[in-house]
Amino acid sequence: MPEATALRSPSTPDWNALAERARTRRRMTQAVLYAILIVTSLPVVLPYFWMVTISFSATSGSTDTFVLWRSIAILVPTIFVIAGLQQGVADPRRRRRLRWAVIAVAFVALLAFVAPHLHVHNYRYLWNPDIVEDMRGRTGAGGGQFPWVWTAFGNSLLLAGAQTLIVVTVSTLAGYYISRFSFAGREGFLKSLLVLHAFPAMTLIIPIFLILHWTGLLDTLTGVVLVICTLELPFSVFIMKGFFDTVPWEVEMSAMTDGASRRQAFFKVVLPQVRVGLIAVGIFAFIKGWEEYVFVATMLFEKANWVMSLYLFWVADDIMGVDYGIVAAVGVFYVIPSLVLYLTTQKYLTQMTLGGIKG
Amino acid sequence: MARIELEQVSKSWGDVVAVEPTDLVIEDGEFVAVLGPSGCGKSTTLFMLAGIYAPSGGSLRFDGQVVNEVEARDRNVGIVFQSYALYPHMTVHDNILFPLRLSKMPRSEAMAKVERFAALVHVDELLDRRPAQLSGGQQQRVALARALVKEPKLLLLDEPLSNLDATLRLTMRTEIKSLQRRMGITSILVTHDQMEATTIADRIICMSKGRIEQIGSPDDLYLRPNSLFVASFIGAPPINLVEGEAENGALYVSETRLPFLNGGAMGQVTLGIRPENISFAEDGLAGTVAAVEPMGRETLYILRTPIGHFSVLQTSSTKRYEVDASVNLQFAAEDTLLFDRASQKRLDGVQVHLP
Numbered sequence: 112m113p114e115a116t117a118l119r120s121p122s123t124p125d126w127n128a129l130a131e132r133a134r135t136r137r138r139m140t141q142a143v144l145y146a147i148l149i150v151t152s153l154p155v156v157l158p159y160f161w162m163v164t165i166s167f168s169a170t171s172g173s174t175d176t177f178v179l180w181r182s183i184a185i186l187v188p189t190i191f192v193i194a195g196l197q198q199g200v201a202d203p204r205r206r207r208r209l210r211w212a213v214i215a216v217a218f219v220a221l222l223a224f225v226a227p228h229l230h231v232h233n234y235r236y237l238w239n240p241d242i243v244e245d246m247r248g249r250t251g252a253g254g255g256q257f258p259w260v261w262t263a264f265g266n267s268l269l270l271a272g273a274q275t276l277i278v279v280t281v282s283t284l285a286g287y288y289i290s291r292f293s294f295a296g297r298e299g300f301l302k303s304l305l306v307l308h309a310f311p312a313m314t315l316i317i318p319i320f321l322i323l324h325w326t327g328l329l330d331t332l333t334g335v336v337l338v339i340c341t342l343e344l345p346f347s348v349f350i351m352k353g354f355f356d357t358v359p360w361e362v363e364m365s366a367m368t369d370g371a372s373r374r375q376a377f378f379k380v381v382l383p384q385v386r387v388g389l390i391a392v393g394i395f396a397f398i399k400g401w402e403e404y405v406f407v408a409t410m411l412f413e414k415a416n417w418v419m420s421l422y423l424f425w426v427a428d429d430i431m432g433v434d435y436g437i438v439a440a441v442g443v444f445y446v447i448p449s450l451v452l453y454l455t456t457q458k459y460l461t462q463m464t465l466g467g468i469k470g
Numbered sequence: 471m472a473r474i475e476l477e478q479v480s481k482s483w484g485d486v487v488a489v490e491p492t493d494l495v496i497e498d499g500e501f502v503a504v505l506g507p508s509g510c511g512k513s514t515t516l517f518m519l520a521g522i523y524a525p526s527g528g529s530l531r532f533d534g535q536v537v538n539e540v541e542a543r544d545r546n547v548g549i550v551f552q553s554y555a556l557y558p559h560m561t562v563h564d565n566i567l568f569p570l571r572l573s574k575m576p577r578s579e580a581m582a583k584v585e586r587f588a589a590l591v592h593v594d595e596l597l598d599r600r601p602a603q604l605s606g607g608q609q610q611r612v613a614l615a616r617a618l619v620k621e622p623k624l625l626l627l628d629e630p631l632s633n634l635d636a637t638l639r640l641t642m643r644t645e646i647k648s649l650q651r652r653m654g655i656t657s658i659l660v661t662h663d664q665m666e667a668t669t670i671a672d673r674i675i676c677m678s679k680g681r682i683e684q685i686g687s688p689d690d691l692y693l694r695p696n697s698l699f700v701a702s703f704i705g706a707p708p709i710n711l712v713e714g715e716a717e718n719g720a721l722y723v724s725e726t727r728l729p730f731l732n733g734g735a736m737g738q739v740t741l742g743i744r745p746e747n748i749s750f751a752e753d754g755l756a757g758t759v760a761a762v763e764p765m766g767r768e769t770l771y772i773l774r775t776p777i778g779h780f781s782v783l784q785t786s787s788t789k790r791y792e793v794d795a796s797v798n799l800q801f802a803a804e805d806t807l808l809f810d811r812a813s814q815k816r817l818d819g820v821q822v823h824l825p
């Protein structure tokens with residue numbers, strides 16, 4: 112502890128030198144921190160960035176990357192210059208002004224060198240009902256093999272929406288009951304919820320296929336919705352139970368002495384307090400349904416039943432001589448709803464990790 | 471307003487008995503405190519009155535009518551919790567309005583009542599706030615207004631002041647008492663704080679381990695405790711208790727002989743003397759000062775004597791003794807309380823004095 116001895120020594124320590132050292136150390140830490148953040152976020156950001164640039168720039172159907180390289184050549188230096196400004200310029204007002212200047216330069220450069228190469232031709236599947244026919248001509252093989260993308264989009268919405276509704280309703284009621292009432296086997300039930308969640312669902316795929324076959328639900332959206340709900344429920348119930356645990360019993364008692372029935376107390380007093388939990392469970396359920404691939408790929412065959420993930424798969428797989436432009440464009444279209452959902456609700460999701468999960 | 475009667479009312483969960491069969495009558499308009507340590511069954515009793523728990527046995531009557539089976543929402547009882555239990559997602563206004571909304575009171579009348587009761591507890595400036603934006607005292611006032619707004623038959627207060635700081639506790643204590651007087655509502659305060667109980671209530675019910683130990687005025691409980699439990703639970707600093715053997719017309723504690731003045735007893739007897747009833751004197755029981763704790767108006771001395779440690783409360787204006795000083799103690803026979811250790815009951819009319 113050099114500082115400690117310096118403080119204790121009878122001669123006055125050199126405060127200026129100590130302060131200078133602290134400053135340098137702080138600046139070093141920050142620089143290293145920025146470097147690490149930039150490096151680790153690259154692999155996360157780059158694929159999305161690539162997907163978006165390809166979808167708006169690919170022309171030949173082959174993988175041309177020059178737009179990607181051009182935009183990276185402009186954006187990466189911009190990021191480093193901004194990071195450098197953060198370290199190098201002390202005055203916050205000046206720093207902000209310089210930052211905007213750099214961003215403006217980068218924007219102009221993008222307009223000049225990248226913008227002329229952008230187009231929306233790869234998105235034509237959005238307004239063209241038969242993408243294969245469009246690509247290969249009416250006479251070509253495989254005409255009419257694809258449903259319109261909006262059919263798949265509608266199916267995906269239906270699947271994710273229905274499963275959200277079921278998961279939220281059931282997990283709310285079950286979570287409340289487990290949180291408030293004691294019953295024989297409650298502990299075991301709670302533990303089995305976690306075990307069920309840890310269980311790899313993929314191993315069940317053959318039994319589930321057979322069950323759906325026997326019940327006549329194979330190749331129906333209903334069947335898939337039920338399967339995904341079942342797999343999703345244990346964890347959701349557990350989360351909701353944690354949220355109900357945080358609502359004090361007194362508040363409910365208070366409502367009941369205030370003249371509410373147990374049901375009224377639940378709807379008017381308890382439920383509003385677990386709103387964050389409802390939203391979180393709902394979002395997870397929706398995303399799960401939206402991105403589901405394995406079960407829909409196994410249980411759905413009819414093209415009228417295709418969902419977005421299947422559409423994406425067949426676009427990538429089936430359009431002879433893969434057209435990366437279209438695949439990327441479908442990918443962008445596919446990701447938008449989840450992205451919007453996450454962006455609009457992330458404040459609730461972060462609250463959840465703070466207060467929600469308690470055993 | 472109601473007269474509350476409990477006849478052999480009990481509550482148990484499986485084998486665990488929370489409240490043993492209890493008889494109790496609370497008169498119309500009376501303010502009663504239920505006092506006891508945590509886990510003594512006082513809150514359970516309260517929740518049975520509120521209708522949240524159903525009694526396991528006996529009958530519970532409001533104005534002579536058995537209400538055992540009547541649901542909480544139909545009992546017209548107001549309740550205030552230690553944690554206030556306000557509805558966090560509603561404004562103060564909506565919190566107070568909530569009971570009226572459930573009772574389907576016409577809107578204009580309900581609004582007027584909310585205003586009136588908010589003013590009564592001085593929260594009329596805060597009606598648009600959420601509970602999280604209020605201080606503890608303000609939340610407690612809102613909880614009180616919410617409990618009172620439907621003009622309940624019975625007001626139940628479950629440790630309402632425990633979460634408040636000392637000054638606020640005094641103010642709220644006075645306010646609750648005067649509100650209760652003005653509205654004449656039969657009220658029951660549950661508390662483990664004897665000060666709160668003795669200052670607020672007309673009558674105190676002292677409970678321990680699911681049983682009523684004693685019912686009486688604050689003076690009854692303090693001066694004439696029925697049992698060792700009541701004697702030791704009530705009073706701060708606590709009563710001095712000395713265990714001895716009674717024989718030949720005297721109580722023997724170690725080697726010291728304390729003759730009985732009135733009556734007599736045999737066997738195992740505990741002597742109790744309140745700290746303020748012991749005084750320093752020229753002669754008497756010899757002891758040394760082990761600790762001195764100035765408490766402002768009074769000073770508490772801990773003394774070591776041949777018959778055990780004694781705490782002694784003296785007004786601070788008298789001579790101050792230092793630690794290790796030798797002193798002599800005196801107490802009057804009429805201030806001694808004697809208890810039979812086997813039955814834990816007080817031996818009525820029996821007193822001892824220093825030889």
